[in-house]
Amino acid sequence: MLQRDENGVLHVVALSGGHDSSALAMELMAREPRPYTYVCTPTGDESPEMFTHWRNLGERLGSRILPIMAGTLDNLIRQQKALPNFRQRWCTRKLKIEPFIAWLIEQLKHGPVVAYVGLRADEPLRIGGVYGQLGDIETRCPLREWGWGEDEVQAKLVAVGITCPNRTDCLKCYHQRIGEWWECWAFHRPVFYEAVSLEEETGHTFRTPGRDSWPTSLKEMGERFEAGDKPNISLNRMARERMAAGSCRVCSL
Structure with a gap:
């Protein structure tokens, strides 16, 4: 009780x-x-x-x-x-x-x-x-x-x-920006490749086509990250943008 x-x-x-x-x-x-x-x-x-x-x-x-x-x-x-x-x-x-x-x-x-x-x-x-x-x-x-x-x-x-x-939200979220996917790949790589596996299992993607010049497929995005491509954005700027946009505020109680 x-x-x-x-x-x-x-x-x-x-x-x-x-x-x-x-x-x-x-x-x-x-x-x-x-x-x-x-x-x-x-x-x-x-x-x-x-x-x-x-x-x-x-x-x-x-x-x-x-x-x-x-x-x-x-x-x-x-x-x-x-x-x-x-x-x-x-x-x-x-x-x-x-x-x-x-x-x-x-x-x-x-x-x-x-x-x-x-x-x-x-x-x-x-x-x-x-x-x-x-x-x-x-x-x-x-x-x-x-x-x-x-x-x-x-x-x-x-x-x-x-x-x-x-x-404070999910590491795998369709709502996040390209910089946050890079952040996930850079610091939580097993989670990133779990997201790749989920895309392959379901036949869908977390990312909406045409959002930017980066691949919609996380597998292809990961290949670019592995090759050294990196979004032109600092971690501090990502944190500020996440706070300003509310990030996944709809998920908070």
């Missing part, structure tokens, strides 16, 4: 592990001390640095982060016999949204729930999960309540000495 407050309310903080949710969790603990349940929804395709970050956050927060999983991305791709794409983002729905909703429904059997979501005040058009239709669930966005934007989030992370990984 998860710990609830004196009124029987379960306080759930959804931790994607990115800048916003990490700053939210740390500031919430300082401003509104109470028992919190911290959860994440791994796909099994995150980098080792991401899992280390979740463990470190749990230690800082004094509570283990509870993973909510319904399989892995690779297994789901093989079950679907297809790769996710911009028309069919079933990976997010099946690996993150539906498992989290099912978990919340289970918690409602024991009493009311408050869900905390890391949406900033400077992104008013972004919509997070709305769970009130499930029952006695209140959704709060404390960063917006505090008027926090990107500057405040970054200042909090610096103040508490937390550095988030360069990327």
